[in-house]
């Protein structure tokens with residue numbers, strides 16, 4: 001059906017839809033308040049769509065402005081979905097200290113169901129036994145400090161190749177480098193080598209990057225049927241399910257193929273030959289062979305989900321962090337100079353740029369923290385859902401309420417960060433014990449509580465080494481004599497928030 005037909009159909013049906021929506025929404029809101037308990041403040045809404053229109057294209061910003069008017073805890077109705085918004089460090093602290101367990105579920109999302117084997121992906125899966133076992137596998141095997149250490153050589157090799165690529169190809173010092181694209185290439189190749197053992201495991205036309213883009217986009221699409229179930233036929237007409245199923249099939253076939261290749265290789269090699277570079281597929285296949293020790297049986301489906309999670313959760317977030325860090329450094333040449341001085345003098349003293357020398361670069365770490373404070377890659381984290389009724393700041397929050405934590409607003413709250421809350425000022429993190437591991441509620445780019453990110457250590461190693469290498473090897477400028485302060489910092493909409501206009505920079509070799 002063409003777009004014209006769809007629009008016409010929608011127009012004809014809209015009076016009926018408006019009546020039914022009005023009936024549904026008012027009845028629903030009445031039900032919530034009839035509990036006769038004090039609910040969080042509800043900003044004015046429209047009868048048909050509740051607060052959907054107030055969610056905005058960039059929800060972290062629109063929700064911040066709502067909470068500055070109505071307070072740090074709000075109740076919104078996104079269509080049929082009651083959603084509580086938490087926007088201050090103290091309210092999140094109370095939520096996690098008193099109700100972490102009750103806040104550990106994720107809402108059920110149809111796209112995640114289709115794209116991640118019935119929502120088996122850890123970021124989307126329901127709280128319960130499977131989630132516990134999966135987190136154990138991350139903590140003890142895939143993302144343990146020892147395991148992350150074992151990928152050191154992969155990271156160092158990939159970063160070194162990447163730096164040479166920037167320097168070579170006649171790019172460096174001549175014309176602007178498509179910096180954002182370079183970052184995607186690096187994070188993809190590290191994630192693929194670590195996960196599959198190869199840089200580019202897909203043969204033929206499509207690439208992992210393309211597949212990843214399609215999956216992220218599909219996970220982001222707002223489904224009308226999820227907000228207003230009886231309108232789900234509109235999603236069918238939009239073809240979302242079909243698109244998601246096609247992508248899920250490509251993804252599944254790809255994962256099957258790489259796992260088969262590894263199985264074949266294992267069958268054809270003797271025990272003493274199984275010493276290739278470490279990768280998640282072989283590690284999971286080893287665990288599957290010894291699943292009695294593991295305490296759970298790992299199915300092939302589980303293995304596929306773990307592999308895809310690593311790519312999905314780990315690539316975009318690290319890339320976005322580096323993109324924002326570089327954009328802020330370009331806008332603040334004095335900070336750029338200071339961090340380059342630290343990186344270069346540490347390398348001079350240590351004789352080498354590697355993960356050990358990077359570990360000593362305090363100001364570089366402060367620059368990364370300040371970037372994550374101002375630009376958390378997932379500004380409203382990942383939504384939660386209450387498993388039971390809870391009480392927060394004296395307000396009742398019913399079971400099955402969606403909960404959104406606005407980490408972006410919390411990171412810019414003058415109550416926690418003072419007058420210079422909006423300023424990029426990395427010094428605030430030098431010799432400051434506040435960090436992003438989830439204990440300091442004013443700074444939570446990796447989330448909080450038991451659903452917090454298990455990949456912090458993995459991400460840090462990549463981001464620190466890659467940024468240090470860029471800063472050590474090159475002087476960075478905007479093309480055509482553009483000045484840093486004119487850099488467009490407009491954000492894109494999405495679960496992860498990028499720079500809208502991709503970064504193009506001139507890289508002049510320093511060494």
Ligand code: HEM
Pocket residue numbers: 122123124135309310313314315317318321376377378381382383445446447448449450451452453454455456458459
């Ligand atoms: C700068 C990089 C990263 C950032 C900012 C980030 C941020 C986040 C956030 C905000 C969440 C949701 C937390 C919550 O709901 O409280 C999350 C969850 C998750 N992250 Fe990360 N992440 C990053 C890198 C990684 C990496 C490298 C991996 C794996 C290799 C990873 C794996 C996961 C997983 C599996 C979850 C789901 C946890 C659960 O639901 O139990 N992340 N991450």
